[in-house]
Amino acid sequence: GRTVEYWLTVEEIDCAPDGYRRKCMAANGTIPGPAIIADWGDDVVVHVTNNLATNGTSIHWHGIRQLNNTQYDGVPGVTQCPIPPGQSMTYKFHASQYGTAMYHGHFSLQNSMGLHGPLIINGPATADYDEDLGSVFLSDWDHHTAFEHWSTIATFNVTFNGLPTGLVNGMNTGNCTATNATALDPNCIGGGEKYQVVFEAGKKYRLRLINIATEAWFQFSIDGHRMTVIQADLVPIVPYETDSVLVNMGQRYDVIVEANAVPGDYWLRSGFVSECIPNGAPENITGIVRYNKNSTKIPTSVSTVVQIENCLDEPAARVVPWVPVDLTNMNGGIQLENVTGEYYLNKYLRWSINQPSGGFMWTNWSQPALGDVISGDLGAIPRSNNIFQVGVTAYYKNASSETEWVVLVIEELTPIPGISHPMHLHGHDFLVLAALPNTRWDGTTNGWQLTNPPRRDTASLPQNGHMVIAWALDNPGLWLLHCHIAWHSSQGFGAAVLESPALIPGSGATSDWENDFAPVCENWNDWY
Numbered sequence: 001g002r003t004v005e006y007w008l009t010v011e012e013i014d015c016a017p018d019g020y021r022r023k024c025m026a027a028n029g030t031i032p033g034p035a036i037i038a039d040w041g042d043d044v045v046v047h048v049t050n051n052l053a054t055n056g057t058s059i060h061w062h063g064i065r066q067l068n069n070t071q072y073d074g075v076p077g078v079t080q081c082p083i084p085p086g087q088s089m090t091y092k093f094h095a096s097q098y099g100t101a102m103y104h105g106h107f108s109l110q111n112s113m114g115l116h117g118p119l120i121i122n123g124p125a126t127a128d129y130d131e132d133l134g135s136v137f138l139s140d141w142d143h144h145t146a147f148e149h150w151s152t153i154a155t156f157n158v159t160f161n162g163l164p165t166g167l168v169n170g171m172n173t174g175n176c177t178a179t180n181a182t183a184l185d186p187n188c189i190g191g192g193e194k195y196q197v198v199f200e201a202g203k204k205y206r207l208r209l210i211n212i213a214t215e216a217w218f219q220f221s222i223d224g225h226r227m228t229v230i231q232a233d234l235v236p237i238v239p240y241e242t243d244s245v246l247v248n249m250g251q252r253y254d255v256i257v258e259a260n261a262v263p264g265d266y267w268l269r270s271g272f273v274s275e276c277i278p279n280g281a282p283e284n285i286t287g288i289v290r291y292n293k294n295s296t297k298i299p300t301s302v303s304t305v306v307q308i309e310n311c312l313d314e315p316a317a318r319v320v321p322w323v324p325v326d327l328t329n330m331n332g333g334i335q336l337e338n339v340t341g342e343y344y345l346n347k348y349l350r351w352s353i354n355q356p357s358g359g360f361m362w363t364n365w366s367q368p369a370l371g372d373v374i375s376g377d378l379g380a381i382p383r384s385n386n387i388f389q390v391g392v393t394a395y396y397k398n399a400s401s402e403t404e405w406v407v408l409v410i411e412e413l414t415p416i417p418g419i420s421h422p423m424h425l426h427g428h429d430f431l432v433l434a435a436l437p438n439t440r441w442d443g444t445t446n447g448w449q450l451t452n453p454p455r456r457d458t459a460s461l462p463q464n465g466h467m468v469i470a471w472a473l474d475n476p477g478l479w480l481l482h483c484h485i486a487w488h489s490s491q492g493f494g495a496a497v498l499e500s501p502a503l504i505p506g507s508g509a510t511s512d513w514e515n516d517f518a519p520v521c522e523n524w525n526d527w528y
């Protein structure tokens, strides 16, 4: 592999993606930020400069395994200090997988302010298509900033209606009067545009769908067209054909669309899933597919897609990894972690993983826990850095290989009507052995899918139910496991998984980790 090098500058900008001007945070001045593109096997070097006035920042490479490279994972409080204003940090990682990943701010609510962009790793040409149209970011959006919303969310105001609109690849047209501004508002400057792609009849196009929403599930479809799904996250799957795909926060799907409809203008739809947004699901989150690049027609196409009424993942029967796995000879113990959402103090909602009531989060930005792990001082990790250690809980053996797996059951015990949670694990992809709503784990492996289950890096923990995930213990590090709903991770819905601490690079010995990654965490602010 080569070494590819990129530069990202994190800055505050005025943006108006749907014609309404507001404050945003962005990489290199655009939302989404520029694409980072590498080939499978390359080493990637990214210099991140923080040009924010008073806020710290960090960038996480979502989906990248960071094999033996935990210190470059980009998580304040876990693997590094936030990068102070005016300073830079160089991230390095190996492109050991291929497909569609992304980068995004992992500090505070900066991701929801627009700090995200595509990270594409080109792999072997296994799929049949004529043109790669690149990434298509699906996001929710509002004319208030995420920080303005946070004050409502943090107190769990149950009347919160969701973000009222959304963007497709950072674009949309908006009607200022339709949301929460008036036409007289000086910030209502107009000029938004729909995301557009041009098809040539008979050709096949690859689109890389990425859900980067703050709190929305999207059912993606293109009127008059079907699609073939070829990858789920960074895992190639046995291709399946469908008329829509449900993309949960943090998930990616690569799809191939054939231009085989009657030439014309068609809506491309990023549809909110109704059950997950109690009121007022917006319907205008669209782009346009045109067969004639000079057309300016507003499409009149209608959707024939049946709306999905849950926020679960694409069915396991569809998401079948290309490379099969078989855990039927697995034996050993199973680790159980409880997730609870609870009212705390003055109606603040806190989430916790494996913590007693009132347990706090991994949001102690000033003291990255990896420092204590590397110096071998696990006892020094403050309780507010919620960490649990995984042991060898299952042992899988076949003729040619021996692999140790951790099998983790996560139960969702929220005493309030639940929603599903897109759980993202850093440092690994994982197998989804079971995912059932409204059901506690019965303490057995009955019903688990042990032969070729879905494999990915973000999967949905069903509401008031449980999910069983398994991953090979082959990447020593401190890996965040968290809900990708921005409010939930801000409310503490995350824990760091400590894997094989003695094998973490630099561990114990004369490490320069503190100099390189956590000099002194200061000169930054987490509130915008």
Ligand code: C2O
Pocket (backbone or CB within 6 Å): 060, 062, 104, 106, 250, 424, 426, 480, 482, 484
């Ligand atoms: Cu996409 Cu921990 O993040």
